[in-house]
Amino acid sequence: MQALVIAAHGSHLNPDASDPTYAHADTVRETGAFDEVREAFWKEEPHFREVIRTLESDEVFVVPLFISEGYFTEQVIPRELRLEEWDPDKWDSDGTSASQVTLEAEDVGKTIHYCGPVGTHDAMTDVIVQRAESVTEDPNVGDGFGLAVVGHGTERNENSAKAIEYHTERIREMDRFDEAKALFMDEEPEVDDVTDYFETEDIVVVPLFIADGYHTQEDIPEDMGLTEDYRLGWEVPADVDGHRIWYAGAVGTEGLMADVILERAADAGADIGDAVAAVREELSLETGADLEPSAEPGD
Amino acid sequence: MTTAPNHVEALLEAVDDGGAVAFDGLRIERAEDGYALETPDEEWTGLDADDLADALEPLSDYVTNWRYWQRAVGGEGTARRAFLRWCERAPLADVDGDDGDAETGAHPSVDEPLSVPERYAALREGLDREWGQLCLTARLVDDADDDPAGERVYDLWHVDDADSDLTQLEVYDDPRDAREISTYDEDGRYRPLKTAPTLPSGWAFTGLSGGELVETVEFFYPATVANWHRELRGTLDVDHWSETAERQTGIYDVLDEMPREAVEWMAEACCVDSQCLRRREWEFDEDEALDVDGGDGPFPCREPCSLVVAAARKWTILESEDEHTYELELTTSEYNQLAELIDAVAEGRTDEIREADVNDGANRFRARYLRAKRFDEEGDLEARRVDD
Ligand code: SF4
Numbered sequence: 001m002q003a004l005v006i007a008a009h010g011s012h013l014n015p016d017a018s019d020p021t022y023a024h025a026d027t028v029r030e031t032g033a034f035d036e037v038r039e040a041f042w043k044e045e046p047h048f049r050e051v052i053r054t055l056e057s058d059e060v061f062v063v064p065l066f067i068s069e070g071y072f073t074e075q076v077i078p079r080e081l082r083l084e085e086w087d088p089d090k091w092d093s094d095g096t097s098a099s100q101v102t103l104e105a106e107d108v109g110k111t112i113h114y115c116g117p118v119g120t121h122d123a124m125t126d127v128i129v130q131r132a133e134s135v136t137e138d139p140n141v142g143d144g145f146g147l148a149v150v151g152h153g154t155e156r157n158e159n160s161a162k163a164i165e166y167h168t169e170r171i172r173e174m175d176r177f178d179e180a181k182a183l184f185m186d187e188e189p190e191v192d193d194v195t196d197y198f199e200t201e202d203i204v205v206v207p208l209f210i211a212d213g214y215h216t217q218e219d220i221p222e223d224m225g226l227t228e229d230y231r232l233g234w235e236v237p238a239d240v241d242g243h244r245i246w247y248a249g250a251v252g253t254e255g256l257m258a259d260v261i262l263e264r265a266a267d268a269g270a271d272i273g274d275a276v277a278a279v280r281e282e283l284s285l286e287t288g289a290d291l292e293p294s295a296e297p298g299d
Numbered sequence: 300m301t302t303a304p305n306h307v308e309a310l311l312e313a314v315d316d317g318g319a320v321a322f323d324g325l326r327i328e329r330a331e332d333g334y335a336l337e338t339p340d341e342e343w344t345g346l347d348a349d350d351l352a353d354a355l356e357p358l359s360d361y362v363t364n365w366r367y368w369q370r371a372v373g374g375e376g377t378a379r380r381a382f383l384r385w386c387e388r389a390p391l392a393d394v395d396g397d398d399g400d401a402e403t404g405a406h407p408s409v410d411e412p413l414s415v416p417e418r419y420a421a422l423r424e425g426l427d428r429e430w431g432q433l434c435l436t437a438r439l440v441d442d443a444d445d446d447p448a449g450e451r452v453y454d455l456w457h458v459d460d461a462d463s464d465l466t467q468l469e470v471y472d473d474p475r476d477a478r479e480i481s482t483y484d485e486d487g488r489y490r491p492l493k494t495a496p497t498l499p500s501g502w503a504f505t506g507l508s509g510g511e512l513v514e515t516v517e518f519f520y521p522a523t524v525a526n527w528h529r530e531l532r533g534t535l536d537v538d539h540w541s542e543t544a545e546r547q548t549g550i551y552d553v554l555d556e557m558p559r560e561a562v563e564w565m566a567e568a569c570c571v572d573s574q575c576l577r578r579r580e581w582e583f584d585e586d587e588a589l590d591v592d593g594g595d596g597p598f599p600c601r602e603p604c605s606l607v608v609a610a611a612r613k614w615t616i617l618e619s620e621d622e623h624t625y626e627l628e629l630t631t632s633e634y635n636q637l638a639e640l641i642d643a644v645a646e647g648r649t650d651e652i653r654e655a656d657v658n659d660g661a662n663r664f665r666a667r668y669l670r671a672k673r674f675d676e677e678g679d680l681e682a683r684r685v686d687d
Contacts, residue, residue, distance in 0.1 A: 012491040012606060015482050022478060043605050045493045046521035053525040054517060056377055075548055107536055 003036035003057035004028060004265055007048060007077050008065040008210065010041030017211045018044055020252045021065055027258035027282070031275035034061075034265075042072070048080035052105045052112070060105070060112050061265040065252070067119030067208050069098050070157035082106040083114060095159040096120040096166045100268035113268040119163050119208065121267075123260045125170040130256045132177075132204040135236060135248040142176040146198040150207040150220060153186030161187070164208055177204075185219065192223045195241040202237070202244045210252035221247060255283045306366045306448065307355050311348065313369070322369060323389065323415050325361040327351070339414060360419045363449020371450065372509055378528035382516075383509045386453065387426050387437045388413045391531065406531050408597065422451065427461070431520055431576045431597055432498040434458045435512065453512035457500035468503040474511050477504070477518035486650075492606050493520055494576040494598060520576075523598040530599045538602035541584040544611070551608060557615040559583065565614060566591040568645075569607050570600065577604075627682035629673070636660035636669060 006025050011017035021039050029037045040051035052060060062081065064073045069091070078086035083103040091098035098116030105112050118124060132147055133139050149171070151164035161184065168182040178200045183191040194203060205224065207216045218230040226234035226247055237244040251257075259279045266272045310327070314320050319328040326337040334346040336354055338361060343354050355362055368389075374380040384391055390412040413421065425438040436454040440446040460468055471477075484490050484497040504515055513524060529535040538546075540562055544554035557565075566589050570579040577600035579593035593600075603611070629637075639660030643649050652659050659665070675681050 012609060013489070015489040022475075026475065041605075043609075044491065045604075046517075047605055049602065050522035050525070053529070054378075054522050056374065056379065071549060079546065079548075 001035040001057035002059040002061065002270055003038065003055045004034040004261070004270070005038050005040050005051055005055075005060060005062045006065050006261060007040050007051075007062055007081075008042075009072070010044035011213075012043050014213060017213060020211050020250070020257065023253075023255070024065070024258040024261055027255065027279055028261060028275070030282075031262070031272070031278045033262065033272040033275035034270070042076060042080075048077055049082075052081060052108050052110060055110070058110050059270075060110055061115060061268055061270045062112055063115045063261050063264045064117040065210055065261070066117040067151070067210060067252075068157060068160040068163040069093060069095055069117060069120060070159045073098070073117050078103075078114060081112065081114075083112060086114070091116065095162040100264075102268075113265075113270070115264040115268050118257065118260045118264060119210075120166065121260050121264055122170070123263045124251075125167045125174075127254050127256045127260060128167055128171065128206050128208070128251055129174070129176070131206045131248045131251050131254045132246070134254065135204060135206075135246050141204070143178070144200060144202060145177050146179040146181065146200040146203045147171055147177040148181050148183050148191070148194055148197070148203060148205045150183045150185070150191050150205060152209075152215070153184035167208070185215065185223070190223075191220060192225075194224050194245065195243045198243065201242070202246065204246040204248060206248045206251050209250040212250045212253060216250045255286065256280075259283075306359075306362045307352055309370065310355070310362055310365055311351065320365065322365050323361070325358070325365060325415070359448065361415050363447070364415050364419070366447065367449045367451060371447075378525045379510070379513045381528050381531065382513055382524045383437075383451075385409070386428050386435055386512070387418050387422060387451070389418060408527065409531070425454075429458055429597075430516060431494065431523070432458050432496060433516065433519060434461045435516070451509065452505075453507045453509065454503065454505045455507065455512065455515055456503040457498060459500040460503065465503060465505070468501055471502060471504050472506060472511075474504075474507070474514040474518055477515045481519050492575060492604065494523070494596070494600075495574065496572075496576055520598065526599050526601055535580065535599055535601055537580050539581045539584045540589075540603060543581070543603045543608070547608070551612055553615045554608065554611050556619070557611055558618050561614055561618050562611075563589055563591055565607065565611055569610065570594065572596055575600070623684050624686045625682045626685045627673075627680065633669060633673070636665065640666060 006021055008018065008021040010021070018039070018041065021041075025037050025039050028034065036055050036057050038046065038051055038054060040046050040048050042048060046054060062077070064077055066072050074088040082105050084106045085103050086101070090101040093116070098120065100113050100115045103112050103114055104110070128149060132141050132145070149164050149168045152160055164182045164184070168180050171177065172180040179198055181189065181197045183189050183194060183197065185191055189197055191205070194205060207220055209216050221227050221230055221234050224245060224247070225240045226238045226245060234247065237246045259276055262272050262276050262279065266276070310320065314327045314329055314334070320326070324339045328335045330344070332345045334348070334351045336343045336346060336351060338358060346354060372380055372383060381391060385408065388410055391409060418426070419439070422437060422439045425436045428435045428437075434456055437451050438454070440450040440452050456468065480502055481493060481498060482490060483499065485499045490497055498519070507515060516524060526535060541555070544557065547554045562583055566579060569575065570577070570591070570593070572594040575594070576596045577598045578596035579600045581600065581602050582588040643652065643659075643661030649661060652662050654663070656662050657665055673681055
């Protein structure tokens with residue numbers, strides 16, 4: 001038997017913070033690829049501390065629903081899961097390349113495949129593009145469009161910016177959008193000045209956050225000038241300084257995220273059969289978009 | 300419909316494969332002189348295969364009971380199986396699996412087990428159990444449908460709804476709906492602590508399979524089944540306050556500086572039965588119990604939860620402040636009123652105080668009057684620090 005644990009932050013104050021976690025877990029459940037699928041949280045229940053013992057499977061794949069490698073993925077989650085042998089060096093990562101490491105959870109004697117965060121997986125680039133397609137309702141969006149990937153900024157974690165830049169670079173290499181830029185809330189180049197950084201009239205703005213919340217629903221829309229007051233809402237697209245801003249909201253709410261979770265587990269050796277194809281099929285039925293898998297599961 | 304003879308065949312196959320089957324009072328053994336069959340009430344020996352099949356016919360409850368547990372439920376040694384056995388007061392001896400000891404009878408959640416005929420009688424009526432604020436009913440599936448004989452299904456509702464008619468409740472059959480139901484209390488407020496005794500009523504899950512029941516319960520009260528099972532087997536691992544505090548990093552790094560007595564106040568504030576259905580099993584540390592009682596909650600709490608950890612950070616910071624002496628002008632009634640206000644908020648009583656009940660010190664108009672009279676222009680309580 002194999003189990004999937006999606007490890008997310010959650011919130012004591014905001015009941016919506018866990019919505020994307022539940023939604024993606026349900027998508028994976030429906031593929032039937034895992035005998036058990038469980039959500040686990042730092043701030044909600046089941047807590048990281050208790051989750052592994054609720055599983056019957058001996059093989060457990062833990063995928064952190066976090067954007068970047070850093071404090072949570074390197075310290076908090078492994079510690080709380082009681083992965084005694086854990087050491088960040090085992091990921092052998094430059095900040096965006098963590099894949100997986102196999103360890104024992106000390107309290108339960110199960111094999112844990114501890115995966116890198118969803119945010120740095122290559123498949124995440126597709127999710128950002130998919131987000132642009134969803135918000136413009138155009139499966140071919142690209143020509144004449146600029147794309148801004150927005151992150152929090154360095155703060156205490158330099159890897160957070162690396163993840164943003166990594167995907168921006170990959171999108172640039174796709175040659176699909178006229179321009180692609182990494183912007184930040186707390187450092188240069190700042191999302192406040194988004195229109196300064198683009199020649200194109202149309203700009204899709206995709207925040208690389210897991211859940212919609214204070215930053216994506218209040219801060220960023222106000223900072224970009226989409227609205228005076230977030231409570232009044234904003235238009236999509238909204239006119240700002242002669243540009244049309246297509247603001248997408250948190251990328252983590254995109255249905256295709258379930259696919260990244262599956263790919264992470266498959267990279268760590270999970271047998272997921274044709275689950276990735278099933279998820280893409282399901283989503284393309286919902287959205288009408290043509291979703292081709294970018295990578296074979298397990299490769 | 301799967302008929303009883305098929306169960307008998309499967310049972311006989313199991314006997315032939317293993318030489319014997321012994322389960323919940325039913326015992327069949329293949330001996331030199333034929334089969335031996337035994338229940339708590341009767342005994343046969345020297346049966347040939349046909350005789351055995353005939354003898355089993357009036358024992359169909361034993362046969363379908365064997366089928367349900369050994370074929371449909373399976374999972375020997377798992378928490379899921381133990382929990383489902385507990386639901387119908389079946390003997391829990393096999394919760395130990397291979398390596399456990401036999402202390403299980405002593406657990407407060409465990410009643411005298413029922414024999415197979417007793418259980419079947421109860422299951423035909425529906426056998427009720429309470430799990431926190433949940434009422435669980437195990438029952439036999441009506442023979443009319445496609446389910447094999449002896450199949451159990453489970454219903455689940457709020458204990459407050461145990462006597463309600465189903466038509467008055469919102470009925471669900473997908474375990475995942477439990478997530479939504481348990482997110483908010485009756486007043487629509489977010490419940491970050493799943494074991495807070497504030498689960499709203501008015502809903503029911505019906506016709507769940509055993510696996511679905513456990514899943515649903517786990518969405519309402521995450522990890523309670525696993526920890527109950529560990530407690531039952533005497534293998535519950537407890538992380539006491541000091542270990543939990545020392546483990547913390549980042550903004551919670553300060554936790555190990557929380558004064559000893561503040562840990563007591565915190566346990567008294569958060570971990571009592573009125574606030575949490577978990578029974579606090581953690582103490583200050585392994586050798587030093589807290590004075591505050593852990594409560595009588597049905598679920599063991601094996602370490603401070605994330606809510607308590609987050610609150611502890613706040614209290615650790617607050618406790619690092621120095622104390623001062625203040626002087627303020629209050630009438631005796633106003634002084635008493637301050638105590639009443641704190642008490643009303645701490646007990647979550649403010650919503651219950653009637654608009655016009657001016658006898659209650661925590662009445663809103665009384666509080667507003669006090670504020671109007673005793674607060675200065677900045678909105679602060681008028682007081683003077685006198686110790687410097
Ligand atoms: S730490 Fe206290 S409040 Fe938290 S779950 Fe345990 S008993 Fe309940």
